[in-house]
Amino acid sequence: MSDQGFSFPSDRLQEIASDILKFAKKRGASACETDVSEGFGQSATVRKGEVDTIEYNRDKGIGVTVYLGQQRGHASSSDFSKAALKATVDAAVSIARFTAPDPCAGLADAALMAKDCPDLDLHHPWRPSVEEAIAAARRCEDAAFAASPKITNSEGASVSTQESHFVSANSNGFIGGYASSRHSLSCSVIAGEGDGMQREYWYDTRRDAAELMSAESVGRRAAERALARLGAKKIKTCEVPVLFDAALAVSLIGNFVYAVSGGSLYRKSSFLLDSLGQPVFSPLVNISERPHLPKGFGSSPFDSDGVATHDREVVTDGVLQGYFLSTYSARKLGLQTTGNAGGSHNLIVKPGDMDFAALVKHMDRGLVVTELLGQGVNYVTGDYSRGAAGFWVEKGKIKHAVEEITIAGNLRDMFRNIVAIGNDALPRGAKICGSVLIERMKVAGR
Known part of the structure; x- marks a missing residue:
C-alpha cells in the first residue's frame, strides 16, 4: 500500500x-492484541454560493487489550512515543x-488467524486543493x-475526502x-416556500473518486x-403494500444483521x-457475504479479531x-466464530428482474417510502x-407525495412477506440491496 500522505x-x-x-x-500479560491507526481528510461546504465550512482532520491512535488469563483490560492513547x-x-x-475472570475472554484460536493480506484495492488517494473542493461544491x-426556480434555498453542498491506514496484531502471531x-x-436543498417547503438531499460516496457521480449530477x-416532494399530502390510515426504495431497503438488512448478531443472541434480546x-x-x-470484493466498503481479509474472512451464503431461499x-x-453461544468481529462484510441481496418503475407498477396501489424518521424498532419482539x-x-403510477405518516408492522412478518426485490441497488455502502416490496403494512395517517 502507498504511504504517501501519511505521517507514519x-x-x-x-x-x-x-x-x-x-x-x-x-508486564506479565498472557495475551495481547492491539490496533494502531492513522487517518486524515478534508471537507469543504458551500451554502448559497458562499464558503460555509472548511475542515481538516488528522488523527492517530492505539488501542491495547491485554489478558491475564481470563481477565481482560483495555486502554487507548493518541501518543505514539x-x-x-x-x-x-x-x-x-x-x-x-481488577476485572472478574470471563471464561469466554481471550484471543481467537491461532489456526483461524488470517495468514496473508491480499490487496483489495481499497486505497485511492484523492487530494483536491481546498479551492478545487470549493469549486466542486459550488458546481453541485x-x-x-x-434545476428549477422552485428550488428556493440550500442547506449546503459538500465535498469530503478521507484516507486512513492501520495495523492490527496479537500475540498469536x-x-x-x-x-x-x-x-x-x-x-x-429546499423547494417551495412557507408551509409548503420541502427539504431533500442526495449524495454519492466511493473508495475511488474517479467513480463518483459528477458534482452536477448530485446537485x-x-x-x-x-x-x-412539493404538494405532499396526508393520507388516511390504511393497510397496503409498501415499497422501500433502495436507499432505505438497506436499513431492513441492517435490522436483520443486528437481530442475528452474536451480542443480540447471547443476551437473548x-x-x-x-x-x-x-x-x-x-x-x-x-443474501451473500463477500468480504474480498475489490473496492468494497465492507471488504477486509480479516475481522477485528484477526480471523480470516471467507465468502459465505447467509440466507438461501429465505432460510x-x-x-x-x-x-x-x-464462545458465549458454544459456536464457532464466523469472522464477523466488528460487523458484516459486503452483504449482497440477490436482485430481482424489476427496476424501480417496474416495482411501482407491480405494486399497483400502495406506498413508496423514501424517508424514515425515529428509531422505533424493538429487537426483542420484532415490532417495527x-x-x-x-x-x-x-394504478401503478406515483400520484402525489405523502408526509406525516407512520408505517408499522413486525420485522418477522415483514421479512417473510417480501414479494419483490429490485435491481436498482446503490453501490455506496457495505450492504447492497435493491428496493424491497413488502406485501402489506399498516400505514397510520389522518
Missing part, C-alpha cells in the same frame, strides 16, 4: 504494534487485574438551483493491515427529489433467537444459513414502527 509509514505502524506486544509480555506506549500497556494491565449547488479511502459529494438529483436453519425471509431472498459471530460471542414520508401510488 506502514512499517512504522507495524513496529509500534510489535513494541506493544513485547511490552505487554514483559515509547513512554506513552508503555504507559498504555500498564494501564490495560492494571485494569485487567449551482446545478441544484438551476497475527499481524496485518491496509490503507483505505472514502470520498463523497453531497447536496441538500440535480437532490433538486429533483425536493421538487417531487432478539426476535430471531434459535433461527439457524429456519426460514426467516420470503423464499425470494438470498438462515449463518449468524454474525465474533470470537467472544461465539417508524415515522415516514414518500409517495402514494395508484
Whole structure:
C-alpha cells in the first residue's frame, strides 16, 4: 500500500504494534492484541454560493487489550512515543487485574488467524486543493438551483475526502493491515416556500473518486427529489403494500444483521433467537457475504479479531444459513466464530428482474417510502414502527407525495412477506440491496 500522505509509514505502524506486544509480555500479560491507526481528510461546504465550512482532520491512535488469563483490560492513547506506549500497556494491565475472570475472554484460536493480506484495492488517494473542493461544491449547488426556480434555498453542498491506514496484531502471531479511502459529494436543498417547503438531499460516496457521480449530477438529483416532494399530502390510515426504495431497503438488512448478531443472541434480546436453519425471509431472498470484493466498503481479509474472512451464503431461499459471530460471542453461544468481529462484510441481496418503475407498477396501489424518521424498532419482539414520508401510488403510477405518516408492522412478518426485490441497488455502502416490496403494512395517517 502507498504511504504517501501519511505521517507514519506502514512499517512504522507495524513496529509500534510489535513494541506493544513485547511490552505487554514483559508486564506479565498472557495475551495481547492491539490496533494502531492513522487517518486524515478534508471537507469543504458551500451554502448559497458562499464558503460555509472548511475542515481538516488528522488523527492517530492505539488501542491495547491485554489478558491475564481470563481477565481482560483495555486502554487507548493518541501518543505514539515509547513512554506513552508503555504507559498504555500498564494501564490495560492494571485494569485487567481488577476485572472478574470471563471464561469466554481471550484471543481467537491461532489456526483461524488470517495468514496473508491480499490487496483489495481499497486505497485511492484523492487530494483536491481546498479551492478545487470549493469549486466542486459550488458546481453541485449551482446545478441544484438551476434545476428549477422552485428550488428556493440550500442547506449546503459538500465535498469530503478521507484516507486512513492501520495495523492490527496479537500475540498469536497475527499481524496485518491496509490503507483505505472514502470520498463523497453531497447536496441538500429546499423547494417551495412557507408551509409548503420541502427539504431533500442526495449524495454519492466511493473508495475511488474517479467513480463518483459528477458534482452536477448530485446537485440535480437532490433538486429533483425536493421538487417531487412539493404538494405532499396526508393520507388516511390504511393497510397496503409498501415499497422501500433502495436507499432505505438497506436499513431492513441492517435490522436483520443486528437481530442475528452474536451480542443480540447471547443476551437473548432478539426476535430471531434459535433461527439457524429456519426460514426467516420470503423464499425470494438470498443474501451473500463477500468480504474480498475489490473496492468494497465492507471488504477486509480479516475481522477485528484477526480471523480470516471467507465468502459465505447467509440466507438461501429465505432460510438462515449463518449468524454474525465474533470470537467472544461465539464462545458465549458454544459456536464457532464466523469472522464477523466488528460487523458484516459486503452483504449482497440477490436482485430481482424489476427496476424501480417496474416495482411501482407491480405494486399497483400502495406506498413508496423514501424517508424514515425515529428509531422505533424493538429487537426483542420484532415490532417495527417508524415515522415516514414518500409517495402514494395508484394504478401503478406515483400520484402525489405523502408526509406525516407512520408505517408499522413486525420485522418477522415483514421479512417473510417480501414479494419483490429490485435491481436498482446503490453501490455506496457495505450492504447492497435493491428496493424491497413488502406485501402489506399498516400505514397510520389522518
